[in-house]
Amino acid sequence: MTAQNRQLRLAKRPVGRIDDTTWEITTEPIPEPGTGEFVVRIQYVSLDPAMRGWLNDVPSYIPPVGIGEVMRAHAVGTVCASQHDSYPVGATVAGMFGACEYALSDGRLVTLVDTDLAPAPTWLGALGFPGMTAYFGITDVGRTKPGDTVLISGAAGAVGSIAGQIASLMGCRVIGIAGGPEKCSWLTEELGFDATIDYRAGSVGRALHEAAPEGIDVYFDNVGGDILNSALAVLRTHARVVLCGAISGYNATTPPPGPSRYLSLLVNRSSMTGFIIFDYLKRFPEAQAALGNWIRRGDLITREQIETGGIEAFGTTLNMLFDGANTGKLVLAM
Amino acid sequence: MTAQNRQLRLAKRPVGRIDDTTWEITTEPIPEPGTGEFVVRIQYVSLDPAMRGWLNDVPSYIPPVGIGEVMRAHAVGTVCASQHDSYPVGATVAGMFGACEYALSDGRLVTLVDTDLAPAPTWLGALGFPGMTAYFGITDVGRTKPGDTVLISGAAGAVGSIAGQIASLMGCRVIGIAGGPEKCSWLTEELGFDATIDYRAGSVGRALHEAAPEGIDVYFDNVGGDILNSALAVLRTHARVVLCGAISGYNATTPPPGPSRYLSLLVNRSSMTGFIIFDYLKRFPEAQAALGNWIRRGDLITREQIETGGIEAFGTTLNMLFDGANTGKLVLAM
Structure with missing residues (x-):
């Protein structure tokens, strides 16, 4: 069944609210990691208001998602195949893996997730x-x-x-x-x-x-x-x-x-x-240390609203942000 | 003739553009300086866009000019009577003297003007x-x-x-x-x-x-x-x-x-x-030193547009600012 990798791709730039015509789901074989690479089985995808801006074809702080490209998304998952020493099979990792079921990565901008400190979805929220x-x-x-x-x-x-x-x-x-x-x-x-x-x-x-x-x-x-x-x-x-x-x-x-x-x-x-x-990537360790300490001491309450439905539910779940339908961090379980 | 002091007072708060109904001119005897005071014969009054805001009865960084009060204005003039050692008769001074022909002052927020560095109107502009x-x-x-x-x-x-x-x-x-x-x-x-x-x-x-x-x-x-x-x-x-x-x-x-x-x-x-x-009053000497040096070296060009007509012309001259009818600093000769 899941021997294939499904990916959410931008089909058409939305005018106003996104809808079913915005996306298409493509299916392809799960990638194989080359030397220095690893494959992540995505567990949770982040839904963020900024995503709406990434769909517009206007100059901004980051290039827009191109037509036909996998939707840009922060996600967390487990390494399921690896040829990278720092990210062995079984490790939980967070990164800009995109809206897909499996992602190939070389480790760039990937964080090793400490699930003892907080469960995986929190690494898309308070620790993301x-x-x-x-x-x-x-x-x-x-x-x-x-x-x-x-x-x-x-x-x-x-x-x-x-x-x-x-x-x-x-x-x-x-x-x-x-x-x-x-x-x-x-x-x-x-x-x-x-x-x-x-x-x-x-x-x-x-x-x-x-x-x-x-x-x-x-x-x-x-x-x-x-x-x-x-x-x-x-x-x-x-x-x-x-x-x-x-x-x-x-x-x-x-x-x-x-x-x-x-x-x-x-x-x-x-x-x-x-x-x-x-712009603050280099200072993330400072913030993660502070937030981690507060979480450990029980001073900071983190909350994620986990929606189900997998990759097909991405668009409707993203729209929940614009309806104010979420409390805390909205994530989609894959 | 000028043995009387004429003052421009706010008669009515303007709605939109100021006009003749905004002001009234009152006449009273020229004040006599008490101990620690002096009287200034006003030569030039400054016209500033911010004045329009001071006529509105809304909370701001400075209280509005009250109905019946002399219009707040920066001005420059010559001391014509004095019981204040720092401001002797004949001195040229700049201060918030208001739109009037003679002003009584105790020296607070008054600047002694160096007319060797620049003529008096410049002290309402580049040096004001x-x-x-x-x-x-x-x-x-x-x-x-x-x-x-x-x-x-x-x-x-x-x-x-x-x-x-x-x-x-x-x-x-x-x-x-x-x-x-x-x-x-x-x-x-x-x-x-x-x-x-x-x-x-x-x-x-x-x-x-x-x-x-x-x-x-x-x-x-x-x-x-x-x-x-x-x-x-x-x-x-x-x-x-x-x-x-x-x-x-x-x-x-x-x-x-x-x-x-x-x-x-x-x-x-x-x-x-x-x-x-x-908010920068304490740092004015720093700016005046820098601007004065540039003026002395001929590096900074100062320009005043001097309008005539005395106190009766205050309103029409102020409106010139909103018509873009001035180049450089707009002042009114009294």
Whole structure:
């Protein structure tokens, strides 16, 4: 049955929301590793908002996925054949293996996964790119200090849930914005957020003035749109806006409006700074050590939402991100 | 005749463009200095785009001018009566004296003006707040380095014309955006800008791609609006956008749209940072020394456009800024 390797390839660039016409599944023999190579049996594939951007044929920080190419994806799996000393058969590894069942690798940008520290899916979340993004976004880009009031949007997502906990562990007051009462109570009752705002329940602007009457020092933005604009209205002097993502606009077919309140940056001597996690590859060990310590001590709660259905379910699972249908890190079991 | 002191006071908050109903002129006796005080006969009053913001009753970095209050203004004049040892009769001084003919002062935030270095109006321009704004915006906020490609909007204005020359003196390639061929040729032929874009002559976006095919490292924004959006489209990696002003929107009666291309900050790992020159008061000597040296060596060209008409002409002269009717620093002779 699984003696074949199935791969999800980009069939057609989506306009707006992705659908069944976006992908095609191809089948080919499982590759054989050459010298210095190994083959991974993929167990979990990561679903990330940034993937939507990789499907657009526009210049960006990374080339778009080409028509006919295997969909770019971070994934974790087990080495099932190897001619590489560092990655023996049975090792669990994480890497940019793509949306497929088996992947050939030479070890470049591959991480050996310590399943004693955390189960494999966590290496796509808190100990993977989302965790790295949260860590460097809060510490480096946001220059967050103990005592800061930190606002996080997409707070129940893979990045936001870790970013908020890091800020909390650093001694900040943390306010999370999320959709729905379940996510909000998870944030305050389990993750230790100080306050939450349910953006589906009413005016975010009004709720922000109540939750942060003296304003915010750091805004970690995962969503863009109206919520970014509302956050700009409550900046304190010398505040830092960290641009991590803007998921509210990723399926838009015309450019969404920009933040009309951007002059709050001027009045409040504040900054808005974007970053790309791939620039921090060399500093990943620093973040993994910090996050690993917090996990070991039980201070950092990691959560993955594992969807089933294998490679056929990739598109519908990816769309869940844009519907706010996930809590924590969304992964697909293969 | 001038034994009375006339003062321009805010009569009514403007909606949109200021007009005759905005102001009233009051007449009162010239004040007498008490101990530690002096009286200044105002010679030149500064006109600044930020003044429009000071007329709005909204929280900002400085309280709005109150109804019935003398209009806040930087001005330069001669001490005509004094009971203050540091400011004797005959001294030329600059300070926030307001839009009036005579001002009483205790010396707070007042600068003694060296008219051997530059004539009095220059102390409202290159050696006043606009020069300070240009200096710290380029060096400190923009973190400009030799070799950078620096784009300046409002480039023929009081701040822009100095900012561009500072960047040029630092060894940058400087592109200026200004309105009309006269301003543009002044920038390239006299001030040493490397290229200019006449925003009235066609698409700024297209012209920017031609003038900076490899993108820009620093954008010093005085205008906001469509030009800011066009500049965001040509950011290089790790570019810095310096938010100095947004004159294109200051008379708007509904909030102008925000920069829809702000996610260029994310893709290009760039920042957009606002600043207020009043935060740099303690470092003014550093900037004045640098600018003074450049002026002495003939490396920095300063230009003031001196309008006449006295206090009655304040409103119409201020409106010239929003029509792009000035080149260099706009001042009103009293």
